[in-house]
Amino acid sequence: MSGPVLAVDQGTSGTKALVVCPERGVLGAATAPVRPRYLPGGRVEVDPAHLLGSVLDAGARALAEAGEPVVAAGLANQGETVLAWDPATGEPLTDAIVWQDRRAESVCAELARHDAELLALSGLPLDPYFAAPKMAWIRRHLTRSGVVTTSDAWLVHRLTGAFVTDAATASRTQLLDLDTVDWSPRAVELYGLGGEKLPEVVDAAGEFGVITALGGPPIPLTGLLVDQQASLLAHGVTEPGAAKCTYGTGAFLLAHTGDRPRRGSSGLVSCVAWRLAGRGTDYCLDGQVYAAASAVRWLTDLGVIEGPHALDAVGAKVPDSGDVTFVPALSGLAAPWWRGDARGSLTGLGLDTSPGNLVHALCDGIAGQVVALADAVAADLGAPLVSLRVDGGLTRSELLMQTQADLLQAPVEVAESADTTALGVAAAARLGLDPALTVEEAVGARAPVRVYEPRIDAARAEARMARFRAAVDRTP
Structure with missing residues (x-):
């Protein structure tokens, strides 16, 4: 089994970083706060600099506490938080609109007649919770400059220079075709985002670039996964029939459904669970x-x-x-x-x-x-x-x-650990570093406490x- 990895969970109210060794457990841990602004009209936003600063702060302190080098890093993200930014400089052009924000209700209202079509394409209902309505709102009301993406694409770009998003995060936008696991030209057109440069959709485990900003040796970034799917992986829910729920700012229940998308009829979201190092796509049902x-x-x-x-x-x-x-x-x-x-x-x-x-x-x-x-x-x-x-x-x-x-x-x-999101993206990072591992080997056995x-x-x-x-x- 490979050596320790740095796992960073960039969340709504804070960032948690762990240095995790498969044999010795957690060697270092640190947290850094993030303080979203809750504003009238259901608006929730955060300064992007605080997101990046929390990743660098928590990551550097976890590494310092561990006191030894890591072989790779993984990054988990909030999923539906979006911002516009300059791809040449990496500088934000807007605040980050947090997943809880409701300002894009007007966009959803305009697209109401396409609700069934978008649901069939993406597995997601029309709701400002998802990323695409917020992206369209930014383009209509804030700026036409730069690129507009989920926060993970911006963070990865600032850390490595790459322009990517993992398949599970992309499936939370309402712009991804759930069957092809690639951007849907039709969904992009419906949201008026046809001219946008969207990030490359990649596996959760792979080679995405090198992090040099944490004050030590360069660290390969080999794991990327949206937070709730990372938690599902850490729980070992890799086959249909089991489910997990994470109780954080919100509560999120995910149930694994196998290697084909299962569009439910009971109000749940169908989305990508993960795509791991060329092993095909796993899907899940998701409720919030x-x-x-x-x-x-x-x-x-x-x-x-x-x-x-x-x-x-x-x-x-x-x-x-x-x-x-x-x-x-x-x-x-x-x-x-x-x-x-x-x-x-x-x-x-x-x-x-x-x-x-x-x-x-x-x-x-x-x-x-x-x-x-x-x-x-x-x-x-x-x-x-x-x-x-x-x-x-x-x-x-x-x-x-x-x-x-x-x-x-x-x-x-x-779960024994409250940090399953970080542990899940650590498993993805191990798979990205060593694709010969099985998913079970990368995740490890975890009995409930x-x-x-x-x-x-x-x-x-x-x-x-x-x-x-x-x-x-x-x-x-």
């Missing part, structure tokens, strides 16, 4: 919850709790939600509803409602949305999920994870879910 940790942060900002670490302590003061129902649609509702204009709702409040009731209601709301995604996966695949593999910062909450197992009526298996089993029966779970679904239906 827009507000998970961001909903916890909202409750924190209101002073109800002191932070995510307080969920369990505050929730333990009461047995349940006290008939409070929380639909945390604070950034709209994604799959399977696709109601970007939906607003969050809190119902069932009384003078006896306590902070603990609100915490239980929030956990019910997050877990309830994930159950809706799991039900959609089951409908599309024709069989229920037998378990759910999970990761992300919110998996530290026993209350949320137990709530998830109860409402899902299936075991919830918590804890398994939550349901503690309530199916009838109680269904009653709670019915109340949640009714609240969603009433959400404005």
